[in-house]
Amino acid sequence: MDRFVVSRNHRRAYPLGRRHALWLSTVLLYSSLSASAQKITQPGETSAAFSTRATHLLGFANARNNSTGTLSVQDGSLQFQQNGKPGAQVRIALIRDVFLGGESKQVGGLPMTLGEAAAPFGGGRVVSLFAHKKYDTLSLEYVDADGGIHGAIFQLTKGQGELVKNELIAKGVTINSRQDQSTKESAAEAKHENK
Amino acid sequence: MKTSRCNSSIGCGIALVAIMLALPSRLPGQTAAAKSSGGNGVSATPWSVQIDQVDSGNLDLAYSFQIAIYENLVGEVNKTKQFQQVFRDGDLKASEVPNLLLLKTTVEKYTPGSETRRAVTTVSGATKLTVRSQLLTREGKVVLERTVNGDVRFFGSNLRATHNLARNIAKTIKQSSWSGSGQPTAILTGQL
Numbered sequence: 001m002d003r004f005v006v007s008r009n010h011r012r013a014y015p016l017g018r019r020h021a022l023w024l025s026t027v028l029l030y031s032s033l034s035a036s037a038q039k040i041t042q043p044g045e046t047s048a049a050f051s052t053r054a055t056h057l058l059g060f061a062n063a064r065n066n067s068t069g070t071l072s073v074q075d076g077s078l079q080f081q082q083n084g085k086p087g088a089q090v091r092i093a094l095i096r097d098v099f100l101g102g103e104s105k106q107v108g109g110l111p112m113t114l115g116e117a118a119a120p121f122g123g124g125r126v127v128s129l130f131a132h133k134k135y136d137t138l139s140l141e142y143v144d145a146d147g148g149i150h151g152a153i154f155q156l157t158k159g160q161g162e163l164v165k166n167e168l169i170a171k172g173v174t175i176n177s178r179q180d181q182s183t184k185e186s187a188a189e190a191k192h193e194n195k
Numbered sequence: 196m197k198t199s200r201c202n203s204s205i206g207c208g209i210a211l212v213a214i215m216l217a218l219p220s221r222l223p224g225q226t227a228a229a230k231s232s233g234g235n236g237v238s239a240t241p242w243s244v245q246i247d248q249v250d251s252g253n254l255d256l257a258y259s260f261q262i263a264i265y266e267n268l269v270g271e272v273n274k275t276k277q278f279q280q281v282f283r284d285g286d287l288k289a290s291e292v293p294n295l296l297l298l299k300t301t302v303e304k305y306t307p308g309s310e311t312r313r314a315v316t317t318v319s320g321a322t323k324l325t326v327r328s329q330l331l332t333r334e335g336k337v338v339l340e341r342t343v344n345g346d347v348r349f350f351g352s353n354l355r356a357t358h359n360l361a362r363n364i365a366k367t368i369k370q371s372s373w374s375g376s377g378q379p380t381a382i383l384t385g386q387l
Contacts (some may be wrong), residue, residue: 057354059266099258104311105352113350116314128314139259148283149248151262153354 049074050167052160056080060140060152061088071154073167078140080154092171094142096149100161101137136161242294243280244272244330250301257307263354264300264326267361272298275369296338299329300364303342308353321348322356328364341367 051072056063060080063069069082078095081087106112108131116124116131138154138161156164169175246268249261265284273281278296282289289295304325312320323346330339345360347353 058263101257101259103259103353104309106310106314125315125317129311132311132314137259139262141262143285144283146286146288148286149265150283151266153259153262 050164052156052164054080054138054160054164055155057137057153057155059150060154061090063088071156071164073164073171076171078168090140090142090152092168092173094144095140095168095173096143097141098165098168098173098175099139100165101139102134102158103137103155104132104134105155107131107133134158138164241279242296243282243289243292244278244296244298245282245286245289246272246284246298247300248284249326250299251305252302254302254305256302256305259354260305260324260357261302263357264302264324264360267358268298268300268364271361271365272368275365277369295333297331297333298364298368299331301327301329303327308347308356310352313347313349317349321346322353324356324360326360326364328367330368339368339371341371343367 049072051070051074053068054071055068056065056071058065063080064082067082069080069085069087072079072081073092076093077089077091079087079089106128108115112127112131116128118124119127136156136158138156140152140154142150142152144150154161154164246265249264251261269281269283272278279294280292282292282295302324304323306321306323308322309320323344325342325344328339328341328343329337331337341364343360343363345356345358345363347355347359
């Protein structure tokens with residue numbers, strides 16, 4: 001009897017909607033706590049890898065000079081991988097400096113050069129005037145296990161160099177006070193071309 | 196007949212005197228060389244070289260050029276096979292090597308070129324580099340000093356000038372009278 005009365009009173013005190021809301025809020029609170037705990041542990045493990053197409057000009061680990069592949073920043077290292085070949089990599093902690101530069105280069109490679117040379121009435125010169133494209137050059141300085149200094153140069157599509165540099169800075173690469181030479185270089189080249 | 200025999204005997208006599216005069220002067224030279232090589236006991240050990248990073252001085256040289264010169268130098272000097280080991284700047288193992296030379300490169304002149312201009316005009320837009328290249332001992336004694344040029348005039352990217360420069364420096368070292376196994380005594384200066 002007593003039990004029934006208590007139960008009725010209790011039901012009155014906590015109607016169905018309120019009880020559900022309380023239960024739901026408890027579940028939500030618990031799930032948000034567990035989610036934040038997961039966030040704390042995740043960054044090192046599942047941070048998205050950054051990658052872009054690049055041409056390795058020289059100096060990077062054991063990668064072949066003048067080879068095209070994918071330059072990526074992942075698992076605490078900078079990697080360069082040619083299609084279907086094992087990649088070369090350097091730990092980001094060993095990179096001492098990163099510099100951006102700019103170059104303009106003729107597109108089309110050797111076939112284009114030969115075509116221009118073969119074009120009659122100096123037509124090749126006109127073609128070559130428009131067959132140049134601007135690229136970013138990303139220069140790195142890193143050390144090996146013995147402390148020996150290495151340098152590497154990559155050629156990237158215009159604008160990509162800045163992204164890679166920012167990604168490396170975000171991963172902890174310290175940049176020296178020396179100024180990037182992309183703007184200075186382009187200005188010097190433009191000045192030279194206008195002469 | 197008689198005069199020809201006389202002439203031949205005079206010729207033989209002169210040749211004999213010349214040999215006798217030349218022989219004693221050559222022998223002390225050999226002894227001195229032997230002494231110098233045996234005296235410090237280092238010439239038997241071949242020399243190693245450490246390539247220092249490129250010093251651009253006051254010039255506004257692109258950093259990619261400095262890196263390219265340095266990397267190409269390491270490769271080209273290795274190819275000459277003049278040195279037992281080729282070390283990079285900062286390599287800790289270099290301090291353990293007894294006979295070590297330092298290769299210092301200072302940029303003296305840089306003319307930025309343009310690949311587009313070269314392609315269009317052919318005769319202008321060359322990228323030119325002039326550097327002073329020095330081989331020094333650990334004590335700072337200059338063994339070899341040369342001014343070397345590297346440029347790209349017709350085909351190729353601007354960075355090709357650095358490859359040509361490094362090849363010229365390596366060629367200079369190879370062709371100089373200084374030999375990797377001998378004692379570096381004479382200071383050789385000149386221009387390539």
